[in-house]
Amino acid sequence: MSSHLVDECAAPPKNCFRLVVLGTARVGKTAIVSRFLFNQYDDQYTPTIEDFHRKMYRIRGEVYRLDILDTSGVHPFPAMRRLSFLTGDLFILVYSVDNYESYMEVMRLREQILESKASCKTRTAAPPMIIAGNKADRPESEREVLYDEVAKWVSTVKKCAFLETSAKKNGNINELFQTLFELAKLPPEMSPSLHRRVSIGDQAWEAAKKGISFYPRGKQDDNPLGVVSPHARRPSLRSDLIEAEAKAEQEQRRAEKPSIPKISSALSPYRSQYRSCTWMSLLRQAFQGLVRPAGGQVCRLQVQHRCYNAPAAGHVQVDMNSDTGVATVRLNRPPVNSLNLDVLTELSIALEKLETDRSCRAMVLASAVPGIFSAGLDIMEMYKSTPERCVAFWRALQDAWLNLYGSRLITMAAIEGHSPAGGCLLAMSCDYRVMADGKFQIGLNETRLGIVAPFWFTDVMLCTIGHRETEKALQLGAMYSAQQALSIGLVDKVVPADQVMSTVQTELKSWLQIPDAARVITKTSMRKQVLDRLSSQKEKDAQFFADFILRESVQKSLGAYIASLQKRKS
Numbered sequence: 001m002s003s004h005l006v007d008e009c010a011a012p013p014k015n016c017f018r019l020v021v022l023g024t025a026r027v028g029k030t031a032i033v034s035r036f037l038f039n040q041y042d043d044q045y046t047p048t049i050e051d052f053h054r055k056m057y058r059i060r061g062e063v064y065r066l067d068i069l070d071t072s073g074v075h076p077f078p079a080m081r082r083l084s085f086l087t088g089d090l091f092i093l094v095y096s097v098d099n100y101e102s103y104m105e106v107m108r109l110r111e112q113i114l115e116s117k118a119s120c121k122t123r124t125a126a127p128p129m130i131i132a133g134n135k136a137d138r139p140e141s142e143r144e145v146l147y148d149e150v151a152k153w154v155s156t157v158k159k160c161a162f163l164e165t166s167a168k169k170n171g172n173i174n175e176l177f178q179t180l181f182e183l184a185k186l187p188p189e190m191s192p193s194l195h196r197r198v199s200i201g202d203q204a205w206e207a208a209k210k211g212i213s214f215y216p217r218g219k220q221d222d223n224p225l226g227v228v229s230p231h232a233r234r235p236s237l238r239s240d241l242i243e244a245e246a247k248a249e250q251e252q253r254r255a256e257k258p259s260i261p262k263i264s265s266a267l268s269p270y271r272s273q274y275r276s277c278t279w280m281s282l283l284r285q286a287f288q289g290l291v292r293p294a295g296g297q298v299c300r301l302q303v304q305h306r307c308y309n310a311p312a313a314g315h316v317q318v319d320m321n322s323d324t325g326v327a328t329v330r331l332n333r334p335p336v337n338s339l340n341l342d343v344l345t346e347l348s349i350a351l352e353k354l355e356t357d358r359s360c361r362a363m364v365l366a367s368a369v370p371g372i373f374s375a376g377l378d379i380m381e382m383y384k385s386t387p388e389r390c391v392a393f394w395r396a397l398q399d400a401w402l403n404l405y406g407s408r409l410i411t412m413a414a415i416e417g418h419s420p421a422g423g424c425l426l427a428m429s430c431d432y433r434v435m436a437d438g439k440f441q442i443g444l445n446e447t448r449l450g451i452v453a454p455f456w457f458t459d460v461m462l463c464t465i466g467h468r469e470t471e472k473a474l475q476l477g478a479m480y481s482a483q484q485a486l487s488i489g490l491v492d493k494v495v496p497a498d499q500v501m502s503t504v505q506t507e508l509k510s511w512l513q514i515p516d517a518a519r520v521i522t523k524t525s526m527r528k529q530v531l532d533r534l535s536s537q538k539e540k541d542a543q544f545f546a547d548f549i550l551r552e553s554v555q556k557s558l559g560a561y562i563a564s565l566q567k568r569k570s
Ligand SMILES: CC/C=C\C/C=C\C/C=C\C=C\CC(=O)SCCNC(=O)CCNC(=O)[C@H](O)C(C)(C)COP(=O)(O)OP(=O)(O)OC[C@H]1O[C@@H](n2cnc3c(N)ncnc32)[C@H](O)[C@@H]1OP(=O)(O)O
Pocket: 335, 336, 338, 372, 374, 375, 376, 377, 378, 379, 380, 418, 420, 421, 422, 423, 445, 446, 449, 451, 452, 453, 454, 455, 544, 545, 548, 549, 565, 566, 569
């Protein structure tokens, strides 16, 4: 085998595929992946957060890459989950034959994947999928899901196959992958039994990368080979998007659609609509199916590559200190860190990633923009928008908030500037708040815009400053100075602006001394009720928001508020 194969960049985009494995907890997703990659089985159950594997193949002279995303069945990380739906090319949906609920989840998952794909205008709707009824070795007396029932359902759905498997006994695992690869029209040699597995140690890997052959001199091997990459790391969101777009371009070419408009002209009208949007964010929205290019046609994607290669938008900067286990997350959307769909999506994903990073114990939420923590929700997302965009925007806000308020991490807000409305919500959702003294203000000012703080904003404020103060604060849309905020308990400490960060670090020291498990259980029990109240009615809440915000009277108030902001400036 040449160094060619182990060079992960050697596979052209058309030969790169992402396989996503989904299903509820304890159905054997990781066991199936482990059988496929290493022919190993581990009886111990360790919940997966999200594992990423990469297998490289050389088949008939070409290099192929198969990325496998082994997802969590336990933790509710909606943004990461949605991303896995969007970026997956082929799927294994796993249930356990002794658990009917896990089968129902598979049916739901299939719907959600199709929904996600359909919302993304550049992708084909039905990706190849296989349903794995795992733990088929279990005694019949424990079986809750009948083979015939699943087979009947699968026979009615497109591009879908079904097999019962046993990762434990290695039953049908080879067949599972082979069937899926056939369905996806991938080379059959990618199946475990049809190529030679090459195990590659670190030394050989390094040698191969330098172009030094690690095969005995003169030995030529043209048979199909597969090697599991020892250094696979999950690509960043940005790389995910670049690759997904490259794929979409291929699909587009394959479909031979005529007269594709250039993305630059197709998306231009949206630039004025979304103030200070970068190309990156527009592309992401287009990718999410939220911005429809002019004429409803699919955009040429070559130009998108150029845009991605420009400096990253990076509305959310994460700096992880692996010595202390403390991450600093900075909002970075000048001029005022207003929270639009793009920022909220990035924030959600950043929080989810930190949540799954075992080395991370604490997070400081701060701003990269001087004088501003966050100006709250981007008013332009709520003004003259469409119902679909409003719902998508609200969902992104819900997810970001659920991730922050429900985080296992110690969360501290370093408020070095103004923090109205949504900015105040973010700060209140942290465990501790340090605010800069001086001219800056904080509070939930929604009524001043002619809108009403949603129930979960209110809940968080109630938990922070109590009923009486909340009642006054919300009705008046009160904005408080740092000293006033301190006096009602809205912030925990006020210090000169240049000492905010150091004060947070000092305070963190005492929080980090508390054992995580005890602290997390306590935090969860204190916050569960508030979290559950939104979690149980997310869709209703999103729909309610869209209906409310698009009312003529509310739009009029927002319009007047925007004008007053601009007037104040002039
Ligand atoms: C029954 C109810 C059920 C359901 C709920 C339904 C609905 C509730 C819905 C929504 C809840 C929303 C919560 C929110 O977060 S709303 C957002 C509220 N935010 C604000 O009011 C902040 C307004 N901004 C300011 O006060 C100031 O800008 C500042 C103090 C933050 C900073 O002042 P500066 O002097 O430093 O900066 P400016 O010159 O004012 O601004 C620069 C620039 O940015 C624009 N801008 C400011 N804030 C926002 C924003 N939030 N969104 C979008 N754009 C914003 C501002 O207009 C300037 O733009 P130009 O340079 O003039 O173009």
